[in-house]
Amino acid sequence: MGDGLEISEVTGLGLVAVMARKGVGAEAIGQRLGLAPGLAAPATPHWVGDGALALIGTGPGSWLARSEAPTAEWAETVIERLAGLASATDVSASYRVFRLSGGDAARLLQRGAFVDLATPAFAPGSVAVTVIAHIGVIIRQIDETSFDVSVFRSLGESFHHWLTTAAATL
Amino acid sequence: MRIPCPYCGSRDIGEFVYRGDASPVRPAADGAEAAMFAYVYLRDNPMGRHEEHWYHTQGCRNWLVVTRDTLTHEIPSARLAAPLNAGDAV
Amino acid sequence: MTRYSLFSLAAKAVSGHRGWQRAWRDAAPKAAYDVIIIGGGGHGLATAYYLAKVHGITNVALVEKGWIGGGNAGRNTTIIRSNYMLPGNEPFYEWSMKLWEGLEQELNYNAMVSQRGVLNLAHTDAQRDGYARRGNAMRLHGVEAELLDLDAVRRHAPFLNFDNARFPIKAGLLQGRGGTARHDAVNWGYARAASALGVDIIQNCAVTGFLTDAGGAITGVETSRGPIRAGKVGMSVAGHSSQVAAMADLRLPIESHALQAFVSEALKPIIPGVITFGAGHFYISQSDKGGLVFGGDIDGYNSYAQRGNMPTVEDVCEGGMALMPMIGRARLLRSWGGIMDMTMDGSPIIDHAPIPGLYLNAGWCYGGFKATPAAGWCFAHLLATDAPHETATAYRLDRFATGHLIDEKGQGAQPNLH
C-alpha cells in the first residue's frame, strides 16, 4: 500500500434513489428535501449537501439521497416528502461504500476508472458513475484527497480484491 | 471509441450497450403486420452517417441517440433519447 | 492449366521456375455473360467454379471491386466445422465439410485442410446439457460428435486452466473432423480452377448500379469498367450486402458489424486443434506456421471500418488468459477486422431476391469461411436451376416474415447478439 493511501468502509448510511417525475425540476426536489435555501439538487454529475442530507447526481433527473446517521424511518420520510414530485425507493442496503483518502487516492482510482479524475476535470463535489475492473462504481470526491466509491453490495468482495491488488503496485 | 454522453461527459464505449439503428419507429398498435415486420427486421445498414441507440448501462442509465459514421467511427454528437422534462439542465 | 504436383514443381525448378504461368486469367470484362457474380471472395469464386464444373455454365463473369480474397475471405480465422444444432443449418454445414474433405483433389491446389478437431468447452451444467443437445442433433444428422468429460478435456489440452478458474471447465463437445484450412489457398484454388474452365475473373471492377429492363428485372450491372449484361446476377458480397442491395432498392434484415481477429508471433506447436471458451468470448487455433490465431466477439456496433476497438481486444485477451494462462507470454503480432453481415437470426440467406434476375448469397455473420464450398455449390445450384439445393431450403429471405427463424443462440432480432 502506498504511504499516501488509506482505505476504510463507510457503513450505516441511509440511501434513497430519487427519480424526478415528468416536468419536475432539480430545484423543486432540492427544496422539498430541505437543502439550504436556494440550493437545488445538482442537474449535472455533482453532489451537494452535508452529512445529514446530501444529494448525489447519478443521471438526468435522478439522484441518490444520502444520510450518514439515518433514523429507522429516514428513508420512508424522504419517500413520502417527495410524493407527487418524484418516485423514490429505499436502496440503503444496496451499496458498500469504500472511503479512499491520501495523496495516492486519485492515482489508484485512475488505474481503474477510464474517466479523467485530475483537477479541474474532477474536483471536490464531482461525481462519476462509471466502471472499474468490470464493476459498476459511483465515485464521489469529498475533498482534495478523499473519495467515496460505492459498489453494489454483492460485488464488494471482488472490488476490495481489485483495490488491494492495484494499491500494492502504486 | 468514446461517446459524449450528454449527462456524464465523454465515456469509453465499454460503459455502453449498443442496440442498433434509431431511425425505425415502432408502428401504432393497430398497424399492419408488414409495418411491424419492417420495424423489427429491415435495416438501412448505411456506410457513413448513422443515428443509433446506445444505453449507458454503467453510467447514467439513459438511452442515447448517437450520431456516428460507420466507416470512420467518428462521433459528432449524442443526445438523450427521451425528450427531457422541463427544468432539467442537460 | 499446368497440373500442380511434386513432379511439376521439380520440373519447373530445373529452369528456375520461369515456366509457371498466371494461376488465374486476369480477364477484362466482355459486354455480356449468362451469369454475373458480384464479389470475389471465397463464396463468389466457389460459385463460379461449381457453375462451370457441376452445371456446365462457363459463360460467367466474376466481378471484384479490389483483389480476389481481399474481404472477409482473406481475413477470417480459417476454422471449418459442422457442429450446428438446428435442422435448417446442420445439413448445409455438413455438406460443406464433405466438400472440404475432397477439396485438394478437386481443385489440385493444397488448401491445407487440416482436421485436428474443434472443442467447445462448457462451464455450467446447463451449458453442458446445451452442448449435449447440439451433439445429439449432429448425430441425428449423421455427423460424429463426442461429449468429453473433464478428464478427457484435460487429456486433449493439458495447458487449460483446471485449477483456479473463475468458471471451472465441466465438459466439452468435440467434433473430431472440424479444424482449419488456409483461407488464401482456398480463394486462389477456386480462382485457378474456375478460370481454367472459362470463367472470367475481373478484378478492380466495382459494381456501381444495376441494369434493369422495362419491367424492373435485373439485366446486368454498371461497373467502374463499364456496363456488363447478364440474364442472372448473383450477389455474394458479405459485409457490403446492404450497399449492393440498396442499388436495387432492396432493404435486408442485415447489419454489418466489425469482427476483430488476432495472430501471435510464431511458436512451436502446442495447441492441438480449435478450442472455444464457454464462459467468455475467446476461441483459438494454431496455424501451420506456428502463429496462434484467435478471436472473440464482434465489437457490437455497425461498422465498415474493418477494425475494432480496445474493449474487445481486452475482453478477448482476458478470455484467453482465463482459459489458458500460458498465453500471457505469447505476443500479439497483428490484429485486423472483417465486416460481418449479421442477420436477424444469425443464419444466412441463399435465395432469389424479390426482383427477377437477382439472387442473394448473404447473411454469413462470422461463419462464412467454413461455408465456402457449400455456399458456392448451393448458390450455383440456385443460379443454375432456380430451385434451392436440398441442404439450403431453410435459407429463405422471407423466413423473417413467416416466422420460420433459424436462431441457434435464441437471441432474436438483435444482430449483434448472434
Added chain:
Amino acid sequence: MSRLASGGLIDRTRRLRFTWDGKALEGYHGDTLASALLANDVRLVARSFKYHRPRGILTAGAEEPNALVTLGSGAHADPNTPATTVPLTDGLVATSQNRWPSLRHDVMAVNQFASPIFVAGFYYKTFMWPKKAWEKLYEPLIRRAAGLGALSGLPDPDSYDREHAFCDLLVIGGGPAGLSAALAAGRAGLRVILADDGLEPGGWLLSCRDTIAGQTASNWARIAVAELGIMANVRVLPHTTIFGIYDGCEYAGVQHLGAGQPEPGQPRQRLWKIIASRALLATGAMERPIIFGGNDRPGVMMASAASSYVNHFAVAPGRRAVVFTATDSGWQTARDLIGAGVEVAAVVDPRGGGVPVDMAGIRRVRGLVRDVRGSAVRGADIATPDGKVERIDCDLVAMSGGWNPAIGLAAHLGQKPVWSEAIQSFLPGALPPGLAAIGAASGQFALGAILAQAHGAAAALAETLGAGGHAGEPSVAEDEACGVAPCWHVAGARTKAFVDFQHDVTDADVALAAREGYVSVEHMKRYTTLGMATDQGRTGQLNGHALLAAATGKTVAEAGTIRARPPAQPVAIGVLAGHHRDEAFRPARLAPSHGWATALGASFTDAGQWKRAQWYAQPHESDWLETVNREVLATRNAVGFCDVSTLGKIDVLGPDAGALLDRLYINTFSTLAVGKARYGVMLREDGMVMDDGTTTRFAEDNFFLTTTTANAARVLQHIDFARSVLWPDLDVQATSTTEHWATFSVAGPQSRALLADLLPEIDLSNAALPYMGARRFRWNGISARIYRLSFSGELAYEISVPADHGPALAQALHEAGATPYGTEALGVMRIEKGHPAGNELNGQTTAADLGFGRMMAKKKDFIGKVMAQRPGLTDPARPALVGLKPVDRAQRIRAGAHLLPVGAKPVAANDQGHVTSACFSPTLGHAIALGLLAHGPSRHGEQVVVHDPVRGADVLAEVCDPVFVDPEGVRLRG
C-alpha cells in the same frame, strides 16, 4: 573482445553477468543483450525460419528481424524477444531458438539443399498425394519445423497492471523531435505525456556524434529529460511503446517495468490507455536494407546500427568494413567506424556527385555490392559500371538503402500513406483526428531542422489549445547532409538475395509471385509470406514492393503499401488481460447469506456472475443426490428455506407504471389490486419469450417486479427503452433494487407455523394473507416484506429484509428449525411442479410453446404481440411443453436428449423435440423431466424414445402433464 576501450553511454563501473546458450559472458549496465553479444564476438545468433540459414544481428532497434531469443526459462520463458530491445541485467539467461541440436550445427539447415523446390508457395503445389498423407505425414512435419520460440505450457507467473491517463498532448517517441516538442509544450503549460520505448529517452541522439547547443547530442537529451522531469504538467514514460491508435483520440501503450525479473508481486508490464486531444508522431525512421547476394549473412548490418554499436555501446561490430550506401547518412557511419578504429576498406556508393563527408583516406568506389562471400561475411564482390568485379576482404558490410519514416501508427484508423519522391519513401497522408507527424516520421531528417520543426509544431498546438506559458526557443544544431537515391536491389547476384530476412523470402520469390499473377501487394505478401514475420515487413517489405512494381510495370507509389495495423510492436497477451485472469477473470456477486452458507458448508455454483448455494451437504451424506433428496423431502414434508436474493428486482414507479407494464407483459397489470402479486410473461418484439416473473403492487403508483437471475440487467434495459424511446409520454420511473433486498423463500406445510413464531406481529392466516398476497411490515424495527409466493408448489412465503440483515434472518430461520436448501433442490421442486425456467426460456420458445398461450391478452397492445402471430410461431406442430417419465422407473433421463417416435430411425427427419430439464424426484421416487415435444400437449399418455447418443442408450418415456406434484395446487392455497 570487440568492446572499444573508451566511449559509449554504457556504465563501465557496473559489470553484469549473463549466459548465452549456457555460456557465461559479461557486459555493462547500459548494454542491450545484442550489444553485449557483439562485444563478446558472438555474431551467429539465430537460424532463419524456412532455410535455417545462419543469422546475425541486423539492426539496433525494435524492428530487428533476426536476433530473436528466448529469455529466462520454464514458466518465465519469454520467446521471440528481439535481443536489440532487451536491457542487459545481471543474471540474465538468454538462449537461441529454432535450431537442433545447436545454433552452430542445425540439422534443419539441410532445407537449403531443397531450396530449388522450397520456393515461395511450393506447399500449395504439392503434398496433395496420397489423399490422407497431408494430415498424417506432411503437415505434422511442417508444424514441428515451424514456429520460432516455444511456450512453456505453464501458467504465466507474472502479473500485469494498467493505468489510464488524459492529456492535451501525447508525444510518441523521445528522440530529437519528441524531446524538442515536449520541451516546447511543457514550457507552454500544456498537460503533456512523452512516451519513449528506448533504454532511456533520446532515440537517435544516443547514437550520433552531432552537437546541439554546444552539447553532445546524448548530453543534450539527458538535460532535456531532466528539465521535463521537474515540470508538474509533464509526465515522461520510459520503456513505453505506444502500440495502437483507436477511435476517440485513444492511444494504447505498454510499459516494461523494471528491467529483467520484477520483484515478486510487482507487475512485469503495465498497459497504458491514454486519451490525448492532440498527439505528435515522433517515431523517427527505419533504415532500409539493400537486396544483394548474401545480404542475410551474419556481418551484414544496417549502417545506422553499426554507428549505434560504436557510438552508443562502444562495440566494434567488425574489424574491416565495407560501407554500401545510397544515402549520405551511410557516410557518417564510415566516419563513426573510422573514429572507433575500425578500418573502412571502401565506401561503395552508386550515386554520382560529390562526397557528403569529406574524410581524408576514405576510398570511395562508385558501384554496387553484388555478393557477399562466406557463411559469415569474409568479403564483398563490388560490381562497377565498367562491368568489372572487385573482391574486397572484410568482416562487416554496413548497408544503407534509404530511410522509411516509421508511420505505421498513422494508418491504424484506415488512412493510407502517400509516396514522397523527395525522400523516396511513404509519408502519412490523411491523419487520425488530432495527430500530426514531426521529425523523421514526417520526412525531416536534418537534426537542426528537426529541432526547429518539432518545437514550432508544439508551440503552435499550445497556442491553439490556449496554454498560457511561453514555449521558449528551440535548441540549435547544424543540418547534416541527408540526401538519398533509390537503391532497392542489385541485379545479377550469384547467391540468394533476401527481401524478408526472417521468412527467407528472396528476390526470385517476388519475381515468381509476379509471374503467377499474385500482383497486388496483398497477394504477393500472402503468397510469399514477405512481411508476415515478427518485424511485420518493417525492414525489407518496401524493397519487395519496389521489385514487384518493376516486375509489373508500375511505380512503387502505384504498387501501394500493406495497411499497418495494431500493434505497432508485438505486445504480450498477458498485459492486455491485466488483472482479469484466474479467479479475477470476472467479479463474483455474492448473495447476502453467502458467508452464512459458507460457514454451514454449502457448495456453490455459478449463475451468471452470481455464486449461489447449490446444496448443503452434511458429513455423513455419500453424494450430492442424497443431500438434494433430503433437502427436497425436508421441504415437502416439513419446512425448508432458500436464498432467492439473486433474482432481478425492479421498482417501477409513477402514475403510468401500470400502463407501462401492460405494454411490456402479455397479461394485464394495470388492474392488479394493491397488496396482490401476479405472474407475468414478457416477450421480445419478435414474439419470443424474453423473461417471466411475479410483480407485486404495493401502491397505486408502486409496482415491484422480479425477473430471472440471468435476465435482470436485460429487463431493466428493456424497461428503460420502453419508457424513454417507445413511449416517452408516459410518466414512469424505474430502478433496480436487486441489491437492497435479501429474500428467502420459506416453503413447506409447517412454514406458516414456523413463521408465526418468528413474526408474531403479522397475521399469516390464509384469510389475512392469501396465496399471491403481499404485505409490508417491520421485523425488529427494520422495513420488511412478505409475499405468499411459491415456486416449490408448497405452502410458501417469500420474506425480504434489507440485504445487510439477510444473514440474521437466515440464522433465525435455521434456528427455528427450517432446513436450508440450495438451487439443486429448488430446481427439483420446480420441475416437479412443471414450472418453465431458464432452460425452457431459451429464446427459441413462444408463450404458447410454454403453455402460456391463454395468458396473451386479446385487446391491449404489448411488445411482441404482432410478431407472435406469424405462421411459423403459431404452427401447432411446434414443440411444446410436456412432462416425461421413464417407462422403466429405474432409468434416467438427461436434459439435452432428443425425442423420437417409438420405433423410428434415429435421423433428423424423425426428431420431434428435446428434453429441457431433468432430475430425480424424491417425492415420486423416480426420474422426471420437462421437454418440448411436437404436438406435445395432445400426446399425454403416449410413449416416446429419449435419444441421447452422446451420453448413453435410448430410454423409453411416457409423455405426461408437466405438473407432477399436486396438480390442483391444494398445498399452495393451504
